[in-house]
Amino acid sequence: MRVAIIAPVLVGLVLSGCAPKELALPADPIDRAATCGVVAAAHAREGTTNIAAPLPFDQQGKMMHYAMLAASEGKAFDRARAAAVVDRMPQVEAGITSGDWKPLVKACADAYPATQVAGPVNLPGDPLQARTGCYALGVFLAKALGSQDAAYGDRLAEYGKMNRGLDARIGDGLKARGIKADSEQATTLKAEALATMVKLGPPMTVMTSCLESYGSKA
Template identity: 50%
Template structure:
């Protein structure tokens, strides 16, 4: 099973790169699923930094902005069935590799293209959790675990938020385990498959920070 990736600190604190001679180049959104999602993640990071004073650029972005960046990786994982953790990891790894290349170009022109390619990432409607209790609980649990792991390189930047996420996960542990066992999914492998599937489903519910707000309202 692929280990969930960490968002590199270099991307989380990325400043906008200065264009080279001749001005910024026109960019096109790649068609390759990994390249496309990674590009949109970098665009999201750049957009979140616009207007920030120099002292703030060295600091990690707020959690909703970090979740927005990571959302593109999660959505790439849902591009084909079954949900692919390998693809998620590939996108997260690729983002810092293309950061300068994208931000030295006319990245602003890619904002609408990314919104069209990934409508869930810019969803403004309220998040509705699945009606099935196990589906809802697993969606919340797996998304919280993913964010915790992915942002662990950011040190203590999100202590308050993750304290609430961890408390929610502890509260759900036994309930989820009992429900999975009742479905005949008592082996580690079968439970891992179920959790992976629900992480992909959670990505489609809307922006991660909004999904987690709905989760905390229901189970926090």
Template identity: 40%
Template structure:
């Protein structure tokens, strides 16, 4: 998985506002997700200050835009994550040099799920557990790819995933879901559904409240 973009924002935010023409979001779906990812990264850096790594939650909120593009249909397409991630550095300078703050509202309209801070888990236990499990595992892997500074957060996700695994096994069996292609596809479907519930850290918080030890 491509590294997230947030680390490159420290020096570039000082250029905001140089462009005279108000920026507009691209219509291409890939560039739309990538541009809003850049705007999210700039917003997180602005809020956090110029120095240091962004929090794991901030990184997840930035990644959410690529995840939403990857969840456009009924299932999750991992290849689309890399497509958006590769476009973000390409679009970075052109976005940040303009009045990027004005794009926040447009991005909120284009990706309403990215604004949801109090998500509601599915009522059906098998769906709720699977969505919590696959999202936790996805974020664990994504943060592990960001290097040692995110190791503690990745390990915390891993610990929660293990808790879910123990609780989920009998539920999966009762639903007739066993290891194999059917369960693999179900996981991808549920990851797309979990992505659409709201901001990933908020979804994980809801999962921990419901299924945490």
């Protein structure tokens, strides 16, 4: 089982020239999320000349959000499902960018309203769930985007610093509830907390609220 996804650069999201075909969102949830991820990347790259450059940090998060939402349809975050969406994106990319993809921007917004949250977001009222969710989201993003450290290193470093400060507080919270840090119960709590955070809004928007609550300036 894969434990993290690697966010794709999706090089080649360029507009096709003639007679674009009309597109619709697929019914299959994996294909639908992958389609919207490709549309988000195409929309972010519209008007740019260097299609090989990494997307802006927040735009990269918006693209990733569709895979993360597909992985959060249940109570707990499903990493294998997120990976399935990411793997599907390059497979559907050509058929989307060669067609009339622009109407899908609104279709994706309607299908995934959490992607439209502008922030700030309200973190869960349970301190352990909020801290664990922020920690898990920070770890997920660091693993997914770590290969692009030159582009995103400063922002990811903020997440890492926050997480180092949360380590002991989360450990104390687990201990207070009689949960061992290396137990299946702790793993489940973490997966459920991550799914909760994903549903609050775009990952970088949520992380901004996490940093305000638990970062160096909190």
